[in-house]
Amino acid sequence: MRADISLAVNNARDERRRRFVELYDDHSEAVLRYALRRTDAHAAGDVLAETFLVAWRRLERVPAEPRPWLLAVARRVLANQRRADARRAALVLRMRAEPRGRAAEPIERLDVAAALERLSARDREALLLVYWDGLALGEAARVLGCSALAFRSRLHRARRRLSRVLDDEAEHPSEERDTYVRAAS
Amino acid sequence: MSEPQAELRLIAADPVAGRDLSSELERARRRVLVEVDRPGAPASGRRRGRRILPSAIAVTAAAVVLAALLPSSGGERPRVLPAPVEAFADELSGEGLLHLVTRTTAAIDRHGRRTQVPGEHVELWYDLDGPRWRLRSSRVGSPDYAEWVSDGRTLEVVSSAQGLRLRPDRLDPAMRLQLPPSWLPGMRSALAAGKVRIAGLATVRGQSAYRVALDLVPGDGNVTDTEVFVASDDSAMLRIDRWSAHLSPDSLPGMSRAEVLSYDVLPDIPVHRSLLDLSPALRRTSREDRPRFMAPTSPLPTRPPPTRAAPLEGST
Numbered sequence: 001m002r003a004d005i006s007l008a009v010n011n012a013r014d015e016r017r018r019r020f021v022e023l024y025d026d027h028s029e030a031v032l033r034y035a036l037r038r039t040d041a042h043a044a045g046d047v048l049a050e051t052f053l054v055a056w057r058r059l060e061r062v063p064a065e066p067r068p069w070l071l072a073v074a075r076r077v078l079a080n081q082r083r084a085d086a087r088r089a090a091l092v093l094r095m096r097a098e099p100r101g102r103a104a105e106p107i108e109r110l111d112v113a114a115a116l117e118r119l120s121a122r123d124r125e126a127l128l129l130v131y132w133d134g135l136a137l138g139e140a141a142r143v144l145g146c147s148a149l150a151f152r153s154r155l156h157r158a159r160r161r162l163s164r165v166l167d168d169e170a171e172h173p174s175e176e177r178d179t180y181v182r183a184a185s
Numbered sequence: 186m187s188e189p190q191a192e193l194r195l196i197a198a199d200p201v202a203g204r205d206l207s208s209e210l211e212r213a214r215r216r217v218l219v220e221v222d223r224p225g226a227p228a229s230g231r232r233r234g235r236r237i238l239p240s241a242i243a244v245t246a247a248a249v250v251l252a253a254l255l256p257s258s259g260g261e262r263p264r265v266l267p268a269p270v271e272a273f274a275d276e277l278s279g280e281g282l283l284h285l286v287t288r289t290t291a292a293i294d295r296h297g298r299r300t301q302v303p304g305e306h307v308e309l310w311y312d313l314d315g316p317r318w319r320l321r322s323s324r325v326g327s328p329d330y331a332e333w334v335s336d337g338r339t340l341e342v343v344s345s346a347q348g349l350r351l352r353p354d355r356l357d358p359a360m361r362l363q364l365p366p367s368w369l370p371g372m373r374s375a376l377a378a379g380k381v382r383i384a385g386l387a388t389v390r391g392q393s394a395y396r397v398a399l400d401l402v403p404g405d406g407n408v409t410d411t412e413v414f415v416a417s418d419d420s421a422m423l424r425i426d427r428w429s430a431h432l433s434p435d436s437l438p439g440m441s442r443a444e445v446l447s448y449d450v451l452p453d454i455p456v457h458r459s460l461l462d463l464s465p466a467l468r469r470t471s472r473e474d475r476p477r478f479m480a481p482t483s484p485l486p487t488r489p490p491p492t493r494a495a496p497l498e499g500s501t
Binding site for chain 1: 187188190191192194195196197198199200201202206209210213214216217218220221266267268271
């Protein structure tokens with residue numbers, strides 16, 4: 001794995017390349033996980049590659065704390081990809097493709113997936129950035145291009161809505177949930 | 186459903202938590218580097234994404250097939266913590282003076298036997314940005330108390346009853362485990378390193394709390410498992426549960442529970458720093474030639490295990 005780096009130090013662009021490789025090694029997993037949480041596995045690989053090619057082209061603009069910047073790029077790549085392919089990121093497809101996790105019971109997970117689908121895209125993104133991608137409030141705000149204060153209130157509202165939707169989901173399972181359960185079984 | 190419960194369900198539903206992506210990452214890495222290293226590849230400027238995309242699709246498709254064949258890794262989940270727990274960790278990682286009042290309510294061995302009379306009051310002042318700390322302990326109902334004062338190098342233990350120095354090795358082993366050198370730095374390190382996970386939700390004295398399990402560094406005393414209960418509304422520490430693995434002769438086996446009655450981080454100002462000094466009352470009553478001795482690193486000096494919990498000297 002490090003052989004790539006050893007070769008690179010001998011060529012003219014070694015310093016730039018070294019920096020890029022460091023960036024990739026440090027943050028590619030976070031970008032891939034970000035993408036896998038929002039789209040199917042095929043598209044997630046595209047998002048990862050495209051995000052880091054943008055980073056390579058704009059390496060001088062990558063900030064000292066690059067993760068929010070990279071995730072913001074990945075977010076835009078995802079949006080472009082959806083527009084181009086008219087391919088909607090369906091959680092059900094992704095969950096069907098994934099091996100079943102140890103973190104939660106499948107039905108429980110599908111309930112949460114169905115609840116997330118019932119939230120607005122803004123609410124969903126705020127929740128996922130914090131609770132799945134593990135970003136601090138300020139970092140998540142940078143990904144979405146808003147102030148930390150605005151993000152905090154957005155997250156607060158999203159949390160409240162998720163709680164309500166989960167309650168509602170338990171009492172009146174949505175069609176989406178049934179769809180997910182059928183797809184997963 | 187409460188918001189903390191919804192948060193927990195959301196965290197638990199993360200579809201990629203703990204999944205090993207190393208194969209996918211390595212394959213994608215090679216492919217991206219091929220593009221980067223290609224002669225004539227522009228270092229910046231015009232957009233070249235479309236040229237890489239088809240090859241990236243092919244590579245990642247193969248990677249996805251491979252990943253689907255791999256079992257879930259079971260590795261550590263990424264650091265994803267609810268905001269109140271993050272705030273709690275940030276606070277303990279910061280500066281100031283930690284002031285904590287706890288009451289030990291249970292110390293139970295693995296056979297269900299109570300090894301310590303419940304009701305030990307402990308008040309702690311701990312410099313978050315330095316080595317100094319002071320701890321005062323007393324049994325509930327007793328007017329007497331003992332103080333431990335350390336500057337990180339030396340340790341003084343003084344009893345209010347007679348102003349005498351107490352040797353820690355004559356103390357209740359449970360009390361020894363209460364001393365900051367045996368648990369607080371480990372807790373701070375685990376929080377700072379993100380070696381924590383949410384073990385569940387609980388209600389502590391009517392307050393909703395996260396059970397935060399800490400992955401303590403081995404060798405940090407005898408405690409192998411610690412859970413801190415953090416309030417979901419104001420990030421305060423509400424309770425500490427610790428399990429001892431009984432790894433050494435003087436360790437207390439089983440679980441001890443300390444209810445946190447007061448939790449504050451005070452600003453680092455002179456009047457607060459004076460709280461790290463021995464109480465004036467004890468300074469007056471204790472002997473002038475009170476010996477001092479080197480404070481060991483965690484844990485405190487070990488001695489053969491007492492046959493039963495010894496009461497504090499000078500306590501009733």
